[in-house]
Amino acid sequence: xxxxxxxxxxxxxxxxxxxxxxxxxxxxxxxxxxxxxxxxxxxxxxxxxxxxxxxxxxxxxxxxxxxxxxxxxxxxxxxxxxxxxxxxxxxxxxxxxxxxxxxxxxxxxxxxxxxxxxxxxxxxxxxxxxxxxxxxxxxxxxxxxxxxxxxxxxxxxxxxxxxxxxxxxxxxxxxxxxxxxxxxxxxxxxxxxxxxxxxxxxxxxxxxxxxxxxxxxxxxxxxxxxxxxxxxxxxxxxxxxxxxxxxxxxxxxxxxxxxxxxxxxxxxxxxxxxxxxxxxxxxxxxxxxxxxxxxxxxxxxxxxxxxxxxxxxxxxxxxxxxxxxxxxxxxxxxxxxxxxxxxxxxxxxxxxxxxxxxxxxxxxxxxxxxxxxxxxxxxxxxxxxxxxxxxxxxxxxxxxxxxxxxxxxxxxxxxxxxxxxxxxxxxxxxxxxxxxxxxxxxxxxxxxxxxxxxxxxxxxxxxxxxxxxxxxxxxxxxxxxxxxxxxxx
Numbered sequence: 001x002x003x004x005x006x007x008x009x010x011x012x013x014x015x016x017x018x019x020x021x022x023x024x025x026x027x028x029x030x031x032x033x034x035x036x037x038x039x040x041x042x043x044x045x046x047x048x049x050x051x052x053x054x055x056x057x058x059x060x061x062x063x064x065x066x067x068x069x070x071x072x073x074x075x076x077x078x079x080x081x082x083x084x085x086x087x088x089x090x091x092x093x094x095x096x097x098x099x100x101x102x103x104x105x106x107x108x109x110x111x112x113x114x115x116x117x118x119x120x121x122x123x124x125x126x127x128x129x130x131x132x133x134x135x136x137x138x139x140x141x142x143x144x145x146x147x148x149x150x151x152x153x154x155x156x157x158x159x160x161x162x163x164x165x166x167x168x169x170x171x172x173x174x175x176x177x178x179x180x181x182x183x184x185x186x187x188x189x190x191x192x193x194x195x196x197x198x199x200x201x202x203x204x205x206x207x208x209x210x211x212x213x214x215x216x217x218x219x220x221x222x223x224x225x226x227x228x229x230x231x232x233x234x235x236x237x238x239x240x241x242x243x244x245x246x247x248x249x250x251x252x253x254x255x256x257x258x259x260x261x262x263x264x265x266x267x268x269x270x271x272x273x274x275x276x277x278x279x280x281x282x283x284x285x286x287x288x289x290x291x292x293x294x295x296x297x298x299x300x301x302x303x304x305x306x307x308x309x310x311x312x313x314x315x316x317x318x319x320x321x322x323x324x325x326x327x328x329x330x331x332x333x334x335x336x337x338x339x340x341x342x343x344x345x346x347x348x349x350x351x352x353x354x355x356x357x358x359x360x361x362x363x364x365x366x367x368x369x370x371x372x373x374x375x376x377x378x379x380x381x382x383x384x385x386x387x388x389x390x391x392x393x394x395x396x397x398x399x400x401x402x403x404x405x406x407x408x409x410x411x412x413x414x415x416x417x418x419x420x421x422x423x424x425x426x427x428x429x430x431x432x433x434x435x436x437x438x439x440x441x442x443x444x445x446x447x448x449x450x451x452x453x454x455x456x457x458x459x460x461x462x463x464x465x466x467x468x469x470x471x472x473x474x475x476x477x478x479x480x481x482x483x484x485x486x487x488x489x
Contacts, residue, residue, distance in 0.1 A: 002050060003027040003397070003435055004041055007057035009404065011415075013376070013390050018368050018416045020060060027397040030434035034393055054437075056401055059429060060409075062419070063391050064122025064152075064398035065343040066378025069243075069281045069302045069331025072109040072126045072142060073097060076459045081336030085482050086249050086311045087168060091475050093336050096466045100130055104458055106141035111455050112341060113149035114448055117439040119342040119425035120400035122432070123152035123382055125279070125302075125331070127216045127243055130157065133187060134195045143203045146211055150438035150445050152398065154382060156216030156243040157199065159192040159231065160223050167221045169254045170481050177477045189227040193234055200238050207239050208387055210434060214241035219248070220264055221255040225271060232273045241277055241383055248282035249313050251485050265290035274299045279381050281331065283321075284314040291324060300327045300381045303373065305349040306340070307333035315353055319363050329381035330373045343374050344423035351420060367420040397435035402427040 005025040012021050012035075024041055026034040074081075077096045081089055100108070109126070116124055126146075130138045134157055146153040165178035187195075200213040215231045217223045223231075235242040247253055247264055256264035265286060268274050276298035283294075283301045294301065303316050321328055330350055332341050347370040354365045379389025388398045404412065408422030431439035438444055 001052065002029075004051055004053045005056050005061070005399075006041075006053060007038065007055055008059045008061045008401065010035070010391055011060060011062045011419075012392070013372075016372070018371055020412070020415050025061070025391070025397070025399075027435045030397055030436065032391065032393055032395050032397050035391075054430075056430075058404055059401045060404050060415070060419075061391065062120065062400045062402065063375040063389055064400050064431065064433065065120045065374045066329065066382055066389065067116060067121050067124040067331055067341065067343055068279065068300075068329035068378045068381040069304055069333055070112070070116075070124050070126055070341065071334040072112045072128050072145075073100060073105070073130060074334040074336045075108045075111045075115075076104065076455065076462055078335040078339055080463070081334070083310055083312075086313055087251055087478050087482055088475060089311055089337060091478055094131070096462065097129060098131055098466060100135070100138050102135070102137040102141040104462070105130065105138040106145045107451065107454055107458055109142045109145035110149060110446060110451055112335075113145060113151055114443050114446075114451060115341045116151060117149065117431050117443055118428060119344060120402065120428045120431060121151070121341070121343055122398040122400065123378065123384075123388060125154045125156060125214070125241065125243055125381060127156050127158055127281070129218075134159070134192060136195060136198065139195075139199050140203065143199070143211060143213070148446055149443065150210075150433050150436060152210050152382070152388070152433055154212045154214045154241050154243070155199075155203075156214035156241060157196050158216045158218050159196065159227065160218035161187070161189045161192065161227045162222050162224055164222075167219075167255065168478065168481060169251060169258055169485060170477070174477050174481055178474050189224060189230060192227070193230045197234055197238075200234075200240065204238065204240070208384060212240055212383070213238075214243050217242070217244040219245040219252065220268060221252055221259060228268070228273050229271055232271070232275070232278075235277055236275070239277070239383075241279060241381075242273065242275070243279045244281060246280040246283055247285045248308070249311075250285055251482065253285040253287075254485055263287045263290040265293045269293040269297065276300070277383060279329070282308065282313065282316060284308055284316045286317070291321070291326070294321075294326050295324055298327075300329055300377070302329045302331050302381060303350055304331045304333045304346075305353045306346055307337040309349070309353065310337045315357050318350070319354055319358075319365055322365075322369060327377055327380045328373050329377040330370070342425050344419075344425060344427075347371065347374050347420045347423070367417045370420050371416055397432050399430075399432040400428060401430040403429050
């Protein structure tokens with residue numbers, strides 16, 4: 001079965017510049033095979049038994065947006081995270097993230113799929129945390145939800161083996177006060193690696209597949225060197241992603257000095273952890289000298305401007321990264337520190353937040369760069385740079401259609417700028433993944449109303465069971481340590 005999409009204006013990229021061009025798209029077995037002059041393929045050229053025709057007049061077709069950092073496990077507890085520094089926010093939110101059973105994991109993931117599709121997202125890297133024991137059935141349920149929805153995904157289970165108190169620059173007395181905290185895996189490093197490897201063997205579609213399984217160290221300061229090395233080796237063995245938070249906060253940079261007596265990226269390079277398969281999520285606080293390690297290894301940075309602002313973490317030096325030739329993607333992060341999964345919103349933030357970091361407009365982020373980060377940059381992060389991220393013959397037909405008559409897009413004086421700064425999920429009409437229509441004003445592969453009904457029940461039960469479990473005395477210890485580090489810098 002082939003597909004012909006007619007009458008739309010298609011967002012194409014030539015010589016790194018984006019532009020709209022009216023054309024018809026021919027799709028065969030999920031692959032774009034031709035960009036045709038509008039109307040050049042007549043009804044006589046298409047057999048109703050072999051070709052499905054979609055009239056997309058009045059719509060713009062964009063490459064599917066790619067959310068390169070996201071946490072599906074937090075969807076049931078959206079809105080519960082206060083606006084506080086990451087280390088304090090983590091203490092408050094961790095109890096609510098405990099012990100997801102397989103059904104909760106499936107429903108939380110499927111809820112996220114509905115929202116991702118509604119915002120024009122065709123692919124996502126899900127850094128999913130199922131505390132405290134990487135339950136195999138719950139992990140399998142996460143993968144099953146993505147298969148139900150039809151999204152392209154890399155599921156990267158979070159792993160860590162360093163106790164929480166040892167991941168922060170605390171005194172011995174402060175570490176003792178933090179003993180007994182829940183939410184940080186006590187599983188041996190190799191057992192965690194084995195569980196992730198089993199998930200890969202059972203559920204991974206292989207290189208280029210719609211569903212892949214990656215490896216997700218929580219962050220270097222939360223992992224022993226052995227776990228980092230084994231995680232990198234596992235990712236290499238299966239040619240999949242190594243996805244981890246790196247230098248998100250000031251305290252994490254301080255911990256690099258304490259743990260390694262050198263910058264964090266330098267240490268990761270010495271461990272041979274940095275490769276083109278590695279994503280460095282956030283990278284707000286790098287030392288400038290250590291960025292050479294990113295350039296030389298081809299690792300991809302994932303910018304999360306909204307969560308970084310929500311938690312007061314800072315602003316990643318994205319214009320400088322791009323100037324150095326470092327590839328950058330964007331992500332929405334957790335529903336507890338963003339409350340939204342909209343990449344349209346994230347693109348706008350990615351552009352505007354950098355206007356506040358320098359008075360020199362030459363160092364601000366252009367709108368076309370943000371669009372590239374959400375598409376071609378995301379494809380690099382996903383590990384599929386020649387398969388998705390652009391609309392061109394030979395690429396997978398991962399597409400999003402938006403209503404060109406929507407507020408903010410009329411008149412279309414500067415379409416790319418308007419998509420990035422005035423785009424909203426309300427404009428999304430249809431979403432295709434590998435040529436399959438999986439969203440047409442609503443998800444097509446599951447019942448959204450029934451899903452929302454179950455989400456409300458599960459969320460209420462979870463909040464009733466786990467809310468208020470965070471120890472205020474421990475919170476006070478972490479807050480004091482945070483203030484001490486801030487005062488020293």
